[in-house]
């Protein structure tokens with residue numbers, strides 16, 4: 001009998017195939033990337049760096065890591081890259097480990113304004129507990145409030161300013177971040193995890209001529225394996241000739257042991273794919289699809305945070321229908337065959353557990369070949385789903401909420417409208433296979 005693990009993998013593949021994924025941080029890497037990830041490379045230990053390993057038998061691994069480094073350096077025109085971080089969060093930790101002493105000041109975009117946990121979210125995270133974290137936010141137009149950021153930077157004199165985004169739909173103005181970082185003598189770290197694919201294709205301003213250090217996960221718009229890379233720019237090296245060494249030492253032996261060699265090789269494959277005209281076309285389409293989706297949602301009378309998007313993602317503001325409707329909408333969408341994630345919105349009237357927004361994006365559907373007509377259809381389905389759940393607000397009383405959501409989930413799976421949408425989604429996704437490309 002087949003091992004249950006493989007049965008479950010089969011089920012997950014079916015789920016991915018028959019549903020529409022709108023989580024902006026997810027993508028579908030190429031069959032070549034998947035092949036490399038399942039290869040013999042993960043059998044090998046290779047602590048250290050090419051030519052300087054603590055284990056024997058790394059003749060081939062050295063060549064693979066050197067190849068990944070060379071391809072990334074060429075793609076982004078940077079003098080130094082480390083491709084060993086296990087993922088985005090450890091990569092950010094490594095950057096802080098290299099640039100900060102415990103208790104130094106770190107400034108990042110607040111989680112509730114679209115930043116990432118690792119950008120200094122207080123109390124519960126490494127970045128918020130071991131450093132003095134000062135968080136900046138957004139202005140009334142839901143854009144980074146540079147005036148307030150400058151005032152905070154002058155007051156707190158941070159050693160590091162992070163320009164990065166997880167749930168922020170607009171372009172990051174790296175030049176303005178640079179100005180402020182220079183005024184207070186801070187390092188500028190750009191975390192472009194979400195937008196790397198757009199940066200490669202010129203669909204988003206590049207941080208490589210402004211930031212000192214750039215971090216990116218490799219599995220989002222870059223469409224590679226789950227992993228991350230830290231890139232050191234010319235400016236960074238100009239400020240500190242030892243910066244590359246400091247970053248490498250922070251990754252290994254500072255925070256990690258042996259690199260995941262299959263991931264390293266898959267990054268090399270993804271880098272080659274990202275350098276093609278086809279990838280540029282893909283990245284352009286991500287943005288066009290995001291524009292089309294945003295317009296179609298607005299035509300359905302739905303409100304978007306900041307009234308739109310300049311990237312691959314947008315936030316639907318559900319407050320016109322009530323506070324804390326995010327979880328209900330996300331559950332109902334999943335029943336209808338569309339998965340997204342509920343999220344806080346700027347000035348959230350609910351809470352991080354029961355927020356009032358829905359975060360959606362187009363990298364994955366674009367990989368599947370969907371275009372503007374499908375975005376219009378998806379927007380219509382989202383609007384229909386919201387209509388189904390909008391009259392079922394979360395109880396005010398905290399103690400009743402868990403039971404309410406349990407009952408809601410039970411009842412919503414039986415909803416006829418959602419079942420019908422689910423059937424239509426299944427029909428549509430047949431024309432857009434996961435590994436079409």
Ligand SMILES: Cc1ncc(COP(=O)(O)O)c(C=O)c1O
Pocket residue numbers: 025087088089090092116118164165166191192193194217227
């Ligand atoms: C901007 C940003 N930085 C860092 C991370 C952390 O990456 P990982 O989940 O791979 O640790 C994420 C993940 O969502 C992110 O969006």
